[in-house]
Amino acid sequence: MALTLSEVEHIAELAKLSLSDEEKARFREQLSAILDYVAMLNRLDTSAIPPTATVLPLRTVLRPDEVTPSFPREKLLANAPDANAGMFQVPPVLE
Amino acid sequence: MAANESGLHNRTLRQVSGLLRDGQVSSVELTEAMLARIEAVDPAIRAFITVTPDLALDHARRADEMIAHWRNGTIDTLHPLAGVPLAIKDVILVEGVPATCGSRILENFRPPFSATVIEKLLAAGVVILGKTNTDEFAMGSSTENSAFFTTRNPWDTTRVPGGSSGGSAAAVAARMAFGALGSDTGGSIRQPASLCGVVGIKPSYGRVSRYGLVAFASSLDQIGPLARTVGDAALILGTIAGHDPKDSTAMRLAMPDCYHRFEYATDLKGLRVGVPKEYFIEGMQSEVETAVRDAVKVMESLGAEAREVSLPHTEYALPVYYLIAPAEASANLARYDGVRYGLRVGGEGLGVRDEGLWDEYRNTRGVGFGAEVKRRIMIGTYALSSGYYDAYYLRAQKVRTLIKGDFDAAFKEVDVIACPVTPTTAFKIGEKADNPLEMYLSDVFTLPANLAGICGISLPCGFDTAGLPIGLQLMGPAFGEERILKVAAAYEAVTGWHTRPPGV
Numbered sequence: 257m258a259l260t261l262s263e264v265e266h267i268a269e270l271a272k273l274s275l276s277d278e279e280k281a282r283f284r285e286q287l288s289a290i291l292d293y294v295a296m297l298n299r300l301d302t303s304a305i306p307p308t309a310t311v312l313p314l315r316t317v318l319r320p321d322e323v324t325p326s327f328p329r330e331k332l333l334a335n336a337p338d339a340n341a342g343m344f345q346v347p348p349v350l351e
Numbered sequence: 352m353a354a355n356e357s358g359l360h361n362r363t364l365r366q367v368s369g370l371l372r373d374g375q376v377s378s379v380e381l382t383e384a385m386l387a388r389i390e391a392v393d394p395a396i397r398a399f400i401t402v403t404p405d406l407a408l409d410h411a412r413r414a415d416e417m418i419a420h421w422r423n424g425t426i427d428t429l430h431p432l433a434g435v436p437l438a439i440k441d442v443i444l445v446e447g448v449p450a451t452c453g454s455r456i457l458e459n460f461r462p463p464f465s466a467t468v469i470e471k472l473l474a475a476g477v478v479i480l481g482k483t484n485t486d487e488f489a490m491g492s493s494t495e496n497s498a499f500f501t502t503r504n505p506w507d508t509t510r511v512p513g514g515s516s517g518g519s520a521a522a523v524a525a526r527m528a529f530g531a532l533g534s535d536t537g538g539s540i541r542q543p544a545s546l547c548g549v550v551g552i553k554p555s556y557g558r559v560s561r562y563g564l565v566a567f568a569s570s571l572d573q574i575g576p577l578a579r580t581v582g583d584a585a586l587i588l589g590t591i592a593g594h595d596p597k598d599s600t601a602m603r604l605a606m607p608d609c610y611h612r613f614e615y616a617t618d619l620k621g622l623r624v625g626v627p628k629e630y631f632i633e634g635m636q637s638e639v640e641t642a643v644r645d646a647v648k649v650m651e652s653l654g655a656e657a658r659e660v661s662l663p664h665t666e667y668a669l670p671v672y673y674l675i676a677p678a679e680a681s682a683n684l685a686r687y688d689g690v691r692y693g694l695r696v697g698g699e700g701l702g703v704r705d706e707g708l709w710d711e712y713r714n715t716r717g718v719g720f721g722a723e724v725k726r727r728i729m730i731g732t733y734a735l736s737s738g739y740y741d742a743y744y745l746r747a748q749k750v751r752t753l754i755k756g757d758f759d760a761a762f763k764e765v766d767v768i769a770c771p772v773t774p775t776t777a778f779k780i781g782e783k784a785d786n787p788l789e790m791y792l793s794d795v796f797t798l799p800a801n802l803a804g805i806c807g808i809s810l811p812c813g814f815d816t817a818g819l820p821i822g823l824q825l826m827g828p829a830f831g832e833e834r835i836l837k838v839a840a841a842y843e844a845v846t847g848w849h850t851r852p853p854g855v
Contacts, residue, residue, distance in 0.1 A: 264729075271681060271732040272688075272709075273725055274717030283729055286787055290730060293788060294670035297746050300753070307748030308755055310570050310600075311804025311829065312557050317599035331463045335692035344690050347707040 257295065258288045359384040361852070364435055364529040364583035371418060371434040378418070378434030382411035382478050385436045389480065389527045392855055396503050398512075398522035400441050401449050402481035407436065410478040417476045432590055433476030438528035440519045441482040442489050443574060444563040445469050448479075452565050453487040453497035453515075456687050456694045456719030466563020467598065468532060468574050468591040475590050480528055483518030487721045488684065489539055489567045491515050492793045495784050496723040503780075504547060505853040506819050510777040513543030513793075516577065520547035523577050525855050530578035530587050534564055536571045537672050538773070538797025541809035544577050545772035545822025548811045548853065550584045550839070551577045553797075555829045556804035557602040559588075560595030568679035571672075571801040580849055581810060581840040582615070588832065604830060615840035620654035622838065625765030629665035630796055635774035642813035642821040643771045646842060650769065653841055660765055662757040667750050668799040673791060674734045674747035675802070681731030684724070689715035726787060755803040762828040767838050771796050772809045772822035796824060806832050808839050811848035820848075 264284045268275050275283065329342055338345040359367065359381055370376045386404050393399055414434035421429040439445060442452045444462035446469075451457050465473070472479070486496035494502040494517035502517045504510040505525040512521040516533025520543035523531050533540040535553035544551025552575045559574045566572065576587035594603040626647055631640050647657050689695030689711055696714040720728070734743035761768060773793050783790040800807040805828055812823035823842070827835040843849055 267729050267733050267736070270736060271728045272685075272712040272716055273720070273728065274710075274713040275725070279722075279725070283726060286726060287729055287733070289788060290673060291733075294674055294743070294747075297667060297670050297674075297750055300664075300667065300750060302746055302749040302753075305749040305752050307745055308751040309748060310556075311755065312600055312602070319596060327463060332691075334463065335460055337689055337693070337695035346690055347711060349708050 257291045259284050259291070357384050360388040360526040363579050364586065365580065367529055368431045368435055372429065374422070378411040378414040378478060379408060381434065382407050382436050382480070385480055385527065392525050392527055395508060395855065396505055396521050396525050396527070397500050398483050398502050398518040398525065398527060399438070399481045400451055400453070400484050400499060400518065403448055403479060406448065407478050407480050410473070414476040414478060430475035430590070431586055432472065434478065435529055436478040436480045437472065437587070438480050438483050438519055438522045438531040439469070440516050440531065440533045441485050442534055442565045443468065443532055444565070445479060445482070448482060450482065450565065451499070452489070453485040453499065454719065454721065454724070455498045456715070458498075458694065460692050462563075464563065467560040467595045469563065471591050483516070483522055483531060485518055486515035487724050488565065488680070489515040489534055489536055490680070490723050490727055492538070492542055492790055493778075493780075493783070494518060495780065496721060498721050501780055504777045505855045506548065507777065507817070509779055510819070511546065511780055513546035513773075513777065515539040515543075516551070517543045519577050520544050520549055520551065523547070523549045523579060524853055526852070530576055530583055532574055532587070532591070533577050534567075534572060534574050535801065536567050537676060537801050538794040540575045540577060541797050541807055541822070541824060542773050542794060544809040545820070546777040548820030548849070548851070549577055549579055550581050550811070550849065551575065551809045552584050552588055552832070553800060553807045554588060554592065554832060555806040556801075557600050558592050558806070558830065558832065560593070560598040560601040562595055562597035566683040568676040569683060570679060571676060581808070581836060581843050585836050602830075615837050615844070617841040617844050618654055619650055619838060619841055622650070622655040622767070623765040624650050624655045624657040624838075625660035625761055625768045626657055627660050627662045627665070627761070627768055627770055629662050630770035632774065635771065636776060636815065638813075638815040639771050639774065639776065639821050643769065643823055646812040646823045647769050649842055649846060650838065653845065655838075657769075658765065660761045660768065662761060662799070664750065664753045664757050665799060668754055668802055669791060669795055671747045671750045671754065671802060672794070672798040673730065674743050675751065677727040677731030678734045678744050679731070681728045681735065684728055687716060687719065688712050694719040723787070751802050754799055758799070758803045758805055758828070766827075767835055768826040770824050770826070772824040773797065776815045776817070776819035776821055800826050805829050806835060808835050810839050810843060812842075812846070813848060814851070
């Protein structure tokens with residue numbers, strides 16, 4: 257199944273990845289080959305098979321509702337590319 | 352005494368544990384010897400992204416105090432890992448030590464907390480020597496996808512060590528650490544262990560806490576040990592396993608006491624070994640098949656009964672994996688947005704339209720991630736996207752059920768499954784770098800265990816004519832680690848492949 261260039265651009269936009277033209281061309285070719293390969297799954301009739309999302313039995317894990325110390329603010333901000341007044345700083349999102 | 356002359360690095364974990372306990376060597380001396388070994392050997396191997404000498408010596412001094420307290424009776428028990436230097440794959444967080452995950456996007460990230468497995472190792476008195484190289488975000492089978500450099504195979508430095516835990520495997524094989532932690536999502540512990548001639552264990556899903564393991568594919572990821580012997584690896588596994596309130600998938604299960612024993616019986620009477628016919632495929636190296644079949648004969652000579660079994664959906668494991676793992680990865684890696692930590696590349700930087708924060712996301716991720724990570728994010732995003740979810744992701748999850756069912760059926764007939772780890776011995780650096788599908792094929796025998804959530808071990812079972820190590824894989828049912836460890840240790844005890852050192 258051959259992806260078109262605009263499909264590659266659409267996927268990249270959904271994933272928020274800026275790609276060079278050369279990357280788009282290469283990914284178009286490689287992703288098409290991978291999708292051709294995984295198409296072999298269509299040989300199986302899976303209509304009556306339940307999906308497996310996790311191998312563990314689903315269970316609800318509870319814990320006592322106790323207040324415990326959390327990370328100090330400075331420690332969490334130490335890796336921030338930009339911080340201001342105890343907060344993460346990003347470019348304005350509203351005019 | 353000059354470190355490399357001491358020969359301490361050639362000892363096994365078990366041996367140095369005994370030396371520490373008997374007071375024949377201190378942890379500081381041992382750690383200095385290993386740091387000197389790393390300095391002498393690692394420029395040729397490049398197993399480490401970060402070596403942490405100051406931290407290691409701090410850990411060693413603390414371990415020596417622990418040992419002194421044990422000797423004078425202040426504490427009753429001494430953990431066998433106390434004072435033993437280990438290496439840690441760079442996807443596992445150690446507070447304050449850079450955790451790059453082999454990626455530019457985390458090049459300067461210093462985690463504010465340690466993984467649960469690290470807390471457990473430190474409580475036991477382990478010495479952390481440093482962080483080992485990995486394919487970026489553990490996505491790869493050779494370390495060639497590391498953003499920094501490719502690790503060399505200690506048996507032949509023109510070849511890859513395997514991956515993604517290639518740095519950990521090479522560090523252990525080259526005697527730069529007595530053991531190491533890796534992570535295994537589709538074979539990333541077992542395949543490099545095989546290519547480097549060491550032992551590697553992928554625990555059952557839920558055996559080991561993933562808290563502090565940088566997430567790749569959360570329904571498949573497990574942390575596990577690499578070491579030079581089965582007993583050494585089992586000891587590390589026993590130390591890191593168990594329930595964790597911070598990871599609800601880490602099951603509350605008793606640890607079999609075998610984890611803390613160093614010796615196992617070599618009698619395999621009554622053991623049923625299954626040999627899956629689908630794991631001997633066209634195109635695989637004939638020496639690998641011969642070595643694995645010979646290993647099964649050795650087990651038979653110890654009393655085991657071997658029979659052929661069928662895992663009929665094996666050929667579908669690779670396409671299932673290459674939909675499910677990227678789908679989970681595309682969600683997990685959405686967190687790298689340049690806001691809270693990691694690389695940030697501004698919106699204007701690349702000369703594209705400036706939409707402020709949105710362009711910052713696009714550019715940060717476009718610049719920060721390497722080709723394989725982008726490729727997998729793209730596949731995963733596509734498989735989850737509107738209109739394709741049922742055809743790709745949901746179908747893959749359904750076939751995952753069939754693959755798990757194959758193992759459930761097989762383990763009704765046999766106790767363990769014996770097969771190759773990977774179709775070939777170590778390949779040349781660059782040989783598969785441009786062909787993602789061909790690279791993915793080197794995981795064809797390991798990723799079914801991740802999809803089924805069962806446990807597996809890779810251990811040395813011979814060498815090819817080029818002198819490269821061959822690995823034997825033993826798989827057991829979920830939480831059947833005791834079974835595969837027992838068989839692996841018995842095989843190891845009567846063969847001794849693990850005693851041959853690489854020429855570094």
